Amino acid sequence: MFLKLRILVTLIFFSISSIIALEPSDLVFIILSQEESYNAAQAQLLETDLIKQSSVLDKVPHKIILTHDLDVFGSWTIVPLIPYLASINVTAQWYVFCTENTVVRLSKLLKALGQYDVDIYRNLWVGHSLYDKEPTIIHHFAEHSKKFKYPNLQSGFAISKHLFNSLVKKAGDGTVNSIDFSVDVSYEFSKFVFNESKSARLTHLPAFCIVATEDCATYPRPFYPCDKLSAKQNVYVAVKTCTKFHKERLDIIRKLWIRHAEHAGFFTDQLDENLRDGIVVPKTDQGHCAKTFAILKYVAPILDERKLDWLLIVDDDTILSLSRLFQLLTCYNPENSVAIGERYGYRATKIHGYDYLTGGAGVVLSTALVHKIIKPGVCNCPVETTPDDMFLFGVCLAHLGVKVTNSPLFHQARPSDYAEAYLASQEPISFHKFWMIEPEEVYEQWFEDADLVMFSKNKARKRIEL
Incomplete structure (x- = not known):
């Protein structure tokens, strides 16, 4: 009897967690943008597209932040953004970080993140996970196995509200300031989350894609030249x-x-x-x-x-x-x-x-x-x-x-x-x-x-x- 009851509770738990209805206003988008005109323009196009997608869904637009507009030292390393966002009272169910060349399909992203009740999955962050097959110089030859994963930044990643809130104090207490060199921000941020939370590991979510398919919620936009090349090299x-x-x-x-x-x-x-x-x-x-x-x-x-x-x-x-x-x-x-x-x-x-x-x-x-x-x-x-x-x-x-x-x-x-x-x-x-x-x-x-x-x-x- 106890076993049947436990199975029933588990089924109810998963059925509830699979139908969480997220709204665009439940998300905050942080676009890791740059000042140079071309890069800033790409970030602004993404911002405009997200607002347009919200209006098509007839929903309240979400908060969108372009980091090149902020006065935050080392914002591209991500960690300094966490206490900053908390200081200006930016709150959400999910904090979605992406780059200027990330393509976002908002309805699919809401559906993908809606699989998780953030009040149950309290220590969760998701993205397209990468791992090192062997120790590598860009990660200081760290002896990590396939179990240590870090997100593909151009695909974006999302941090649940409880994990985000647990990192605010850690991100602002000077721990990150002790780091001399920033090399691979994705890997280094993943290490920060793992070390400063209760060993929170990145969860791989297939909707965060490497290359575009019909089911993707996000994926990196390929680069396209802005003009034809002259026959004369410059x-x-x-x-x-x-x-x-x-x-x-x-x-x-x-x-x-x-x-x-x-x-x-x-x-x-x-x-x-x-x-x-x-x-x-x-x-x-x-x-x-x-x-x-x-x-x-x-x-x-x-x-x-x-x-x-x-x-x-x-x-x-x-x-x-x-x-x-x-x-x-x-x-x-x-x-x-x-x-x-x-x-x-x-x-x-x-x-x-x-x-x-x-x-x-x-x-x-x-x-x-x-x-x-x-x-x-x-x-x-x-x-x-x-x-x-x-x-x-x-x-x-x-x-x-x-x-x-x-x-x-x-x-x-x-x-x-x-x-x-x-x-x-x-x-x-x-x-x-x-x-x-x-x-x-x-x-x-x-x-x-x-x-x-x-x-x-x-x-x-x-x-x-x-």
Whole structure:
């Protein structure tokens, strides 16, 4: 009798929890937006679409917050947003975090989240879960198994009200401020939730998708160029190298991707038989600030003389697709001070912290910004061996009032260092490091087809013009 009663109670419990009717007003959307005009416009389009979807449902619109409008240090790391939202009395059944390129189907999202009664499932957060197959450098080689999951940020994730409220005090008590480096915000936020709650683990919810299907409530919107590409390339590619890597690395990138660049230079400490046409810059064994600053000064007049809009600085073990990079740049105005790449943070949630672009993933600077950086006395390296990306593409840009623009298509590490599902949702622009991989295979798998299509068309067009 007791067993039958228990089964009946369980069935009633699940039937009740499966019919929770959520309204748009039960959700708060936090869009992790950026200031650069293209990125801000994407976030505003998402906001407009969510409001439109609410009106179609004839329901009260939900609260929508664009984080680039807020004065919150390190808002992109998510944790600082929790006490901020609590401080302005933003309340909801669910807090939905997403990026500017997340597509949201509101009715399907309400249905998916309506499976859960947040007063019963009190320690719940949901999304498309990712995991590491093996320890990876971007997660500090942490020994996590498949049991430790973190959300695919571009698919969005949702935190129930009770879990959110339990994190408010923890997020505001200085715990997060003890973290020096922010690298992978999704993974680091998942660690924060796990450590500061009662071991709350992300629940995988299939409605949060990697690629679009009919049943998806959310999914990452693929990137589309904003304009047609000109037959004339408008980017100068600067490759940082040194004598010991001339033979080992330059032959590889010459064969793979840099052959497609019309404007390029190899910047090294010394010329030899493996590099006779390079440009000699100061030798630095670490940090490379003086080396990179010399590259900026050397290239600046070339950008003007050739009327080029952009400078791309890469390492000699960066693997990338120039065609995809050129397409991305159609969405940005080179007359502005623009810096694009993969964003990391150093004490990003503190008033004296800063964001910076990682060098290995590739850093793109507008010509206008290059000229600002090299002005005398503005961004001189403290010492020759200061980390170039942290200073020139972090501290210096902050001093100039320029916020870095993060693109998830740039990658500081190898493909094997990222979750397979994460990479399946995008068409990457770059990877970094030749360590324990075959760079030719990486280029062939991820970039070759895109480059061949674009650059073969360009060659054909030029022949016709001639």
